[in-house]
Amino acid sequence: MSEQRSVSYGLKLPARSLAALTGPESSQWAVGTTALREENEILLLDHDPRTASLRPIRSYAHPEEVWAIVPHPSKPTQVATLANSGGRSCARIFTMEPAQSALQPAGELGTGSAAGAPLGSFKALRWHPTAADQLITVSESRLRRWIIRDPSIDMASDASAGDLHQLWTAAWDQHDHSRLLTAGGSNIQAWDLRTMKKSSEIEAAHQMPVRDIDFSRQEPHRCVSGGDDGRICFWDLRHIKAGQPVQAFLAHAHWVWQVRYNPFSDALLLSCSSDGTVGLWHTPSLAAGGSSTPTPATSAATTPRSVLGRDGGDGKVHSFEDHEDSVYAGAWSTSDPTAFASLCYDGRVTVYSVPQQYRSKGK
């Protein structure tokens, strides 16, 4: 791919967390470093596609290592982080004031346990898609719902993940806000947040633990998951009883750490793996819902296919291989439908743009 353009910026410390910032017109990402014994920071990077430059605009000190950055969906300056300090896990909310170099704390989620059950470390935090004062955290053994009431943040409800599972991540349904998916072990659980009960579960969604789940922004019931078996699986939540994905691809040689729908088009996805590559996926027929109902005819496609989708079919259209270490995070720009960033453990952020032929027309 000769026209492949990428631009990189190297952080000094290892980093695992990357998030696209909502709000600004240009593409901005926040990167949090993960160095156990160093002073960590959250760095804001700005990507200008015209000059093909990626430069840091601000950095905020964050003493603990940052394991996750979760920008608030509607408040551009507000961000939640999951941090680890000497084995202690904490989840906090900050305000990033442009004028200041330090984060303004806006609250911390309690780690105490009402029922005395161990909370375990926080694994994921998800803002409510629309309600600005609600969020959910996933820790190893518990799923908790919080409501921000200045100045405190109250736990609204609490549910146990069950004895057998350690939850890893979660995804909030973008269309049905009472539904949340969590990844626990190799299963995917669907929760009804009104009752805080598991409504259904996909057993053995992957052959190894599930690393990431993402909901489609365009289409209800559609989501994608990536796991340690190197596969990404496309699901239609109306048909999870069968336990069969609509489509599955053997995507990477090692664990798939993140898989993300393009916020503007379901036909584009990115996947990050610890095999050091970033995959760009083009799935026009899946996006068109062509195989949204698994029929016996299409169920043959549920076995992982080799990933050659260049001839118009669904599949990986490019594998970006210039990272040196595991790629733990990737994020689409919230303003440019064709740009996405990936973060390697060595602290290198690379922004790629989607090759011309896979960009959807009219956007």
Next chain:
Amino acid sequence: MAATEAPTAANAADLDEKSKRVRSLLSSYYGTPQAPGSAPSTPTSTDGPGTPASAGPSPAAAAAAAPKSLAGAPSGRPKAMLPPSGLPATPRLTNIDSATFDAERYLQQLLKQTRLDALLVKHIEMSTEIKSLDSDMQMLVYENYNKFISATDTIRSMKSNVDGMDANMQELNTVIESVAGRSQSVNNKLQQRRDHIEELNQVRGLLFKLQAVFDLPRRVRTALEQDAVEIAVDHYAEAAPLLKRYGHKGAIRRVAEEVDALARELSKRLKARLMTQRDDAADTIKLIRRLGEPVESLQEDFLQSMRARLEGILVEAHRVVEAVAAHYRLSPPPADLRIKDPAGWGFEGETPPGLQRFVVELDQRFLTELAQTAALFEELFEAGGRKRLIKVVKRSLSEAAAFEAASTAGVPMDAAAQHGHHGRSGSPSLRLTSPALQRDWGSASLADALYTISNDITRLQRLLPELSPQDRGVEIVEGVVRLHIGNCFSCLERRAISSLADVRSKLRESAPTEAPGSAPEEQPKPLAEAFTALSELVERGAESILQGMRVYTSRQWVLRSWQDVFVDLVQGQLQHMFLSLLSGFLAMAGLQQAGMGSPSTPLASHSSGLQGALKSQGSTGEGPPQPASPSASSAASDRQGGSGSSEPPPTGLVLLLAKLCEFLESQGVAKVMEVLAAVFPGQGAGSGGEQPPAFVAGEVARRLRLAAQQLLTAFVAAHGRRLSLAARRSVDSPDWLQHKEPRGPRPVCQLILERLSEAEAEAGQLLEDSGSMMQRPSSFPDTLSSQAVGTSQAATSGVQSSALERNVARLFSERVRFSGRIEFTRSSVLAGVARLGLKSMVEGARLQTLGRAGLQQLQLDVHYLRQPLSRYANNSEGAALWQLLDEVLSAAMERSLEPVLLDPPVVERIMAAAPPLS
């Protein structure tokens, strides 16, 4: 003078004679007696001799004198009157009766010549003569008058008589008329009677007939009851025209209805008879025709019955085929296994007939029946129905052809498959070599059978030329050969797949019993055995099939018209078999081929007619139509491997499949190409002119290569997953912050090594080592361990160094690639597995936060693993593994709150003191 006198006398006599005759004529005319006539003649006669005597002059003088005298006497007539010949005029002058008589001249002559006395005498004579003549005349007139008078009288009386008769005649006429009138009237009167009688007679006749009609139902029924169908038909046929004409009215209608019903029953009975009694068909048909059935429907019925019989034969034959199949234990014995005539079909006790025998028998039965029927049809119906006959015959013939094709192609295959079956179920081991491989897949016996069939079919030529039996024969041959080829290949494929399924189940069974500690050397090598058997099966099977095709190519008549098609067909089937094996492999391994259409049913390309027959054939074993089904079902179950409902395919199987693919690609295809070139010299093998050959070796090899790689990757991934689990367990489970001082490597390291050795056990059976394996134990660890110490020291120092330095350091070490190609060598595969596992260990470590003791524990673990790992990998790959171990360590250091490593001597000491693991 005498000379002149003589003729004159003669003339005179002549004149006398003449006058006498006139007189007699006259007298006879008038009916007078002769007497008066004689009287005048007498003087003449007396006169005659007197005259010549008196005349004595010379003829000339006399002649001249005579006319002179004549002329001088009566009148002086010119001398021209005298005859120029100078005949004497005397007789003429004297003959008074002559027309030329001149009285004047006669008188003068007389006067001149005669003397007076003579004249006197003459005078007297003449007067007397006149007197007598007068009296004669008087008498004649009188007589004439008398006769006239009497005639008048007679006429008068006649007239009066006739006048009287007229009235009588009138009377008679009237009488006759009246008689005629009477006669007429009598006749008229009698005519009426006669007509009446005639009418009565007719009525009587009709009544007689009607009686017969009314009796008809009874008689027909009686005949029916006595099963005397012929008589019943006779009765019906007699009455039928009448009924047809008058059957719609009056009392006859009832009769007609009754008779019709009877006729229907009759015809039903006849038709039934037509079905059952073959020999009487002709008579029966005639009878039915007499019943007034239309010819078309009759033909239809006839042909129907014919078809039924022909089908009966085929059903029977089908039973035989089933019995054969059951005999070879390819299918459960059919429930209704009743062969009517086992001996006739060539059964000897329980032993089923050979193919040839069977075909001959079937042909015999079928074609004989067909020919007879056709002949009969010809005889019964005229040319009109021929088209229909042809149609039906054609249909049943094609059915028969399809059946024969299916069964003939199936029977030898059954036999072949049977060998395979016994070979497999008989021995508990996985040895799959079966005697069937030595066979020629039944080609020869099939060819013989085909010869019989096509010859027999040609026999129909005379009878049914429209069917062009020769073409049909060729068609059958072609169909059978096609089917046979398809069967051969799909059978081979089926066996390969089912052998693989056996291997799979064996592997599944043996998996739990495989004790973790048992040394790989002691184990049997099921994979190696299975590979040997399977590779041999596929390679030699394909070869023997192709060799079997020689039978066809060597027999010209088989491939008369479609040599090229045949070659293409074989090649196509071959390619199809390879590809379908391939997709079967992939399905078994739970993978899906990319960029390839789903394999069509192997035989779908054949004529649909055969396909139908094939369905029935399918019951005789793992039928050809479902060769994909075992693989498909296994694919379906494997597909659910992710959902836990069924286990994923055993890794050994995946490796076996990969190796098979690789073998097929590297050797199988080449071998097959060789055989192809040998069997079909000059054809195919890429030399096929404008059309690409049906067997594209390059493409097949490419796909095989692709699949082999895919399968190998899957094998590595599967083992990598197991290793990853172990590795993750090694780094996830403990509480690294509160870890105790390490006293030795943890047992979980042993688990990692076990997982690896399992992979090695499988890989070792099938994959070869690269050459450097032997010498490595001496050289490899030394070189690397020093390097390792170097890197670990670098890592140690890197703890404090910046990320930049770390990156620079990484620049000098080779990057570990995960997407790299995995070679078909043991070390490459094992290195691939180990790479995945170690990488997982790195990832796991990066998620932890360790204390000092935890870090040191991991250091020990890594150290422990380092040596055994070198067993599994070659130089470069080994280096990569060592690098990964370093990465584990450096990740642990990064995640350590207190990054203090043990010194190498300390490590050695602890290792030496540590209790041996397991």
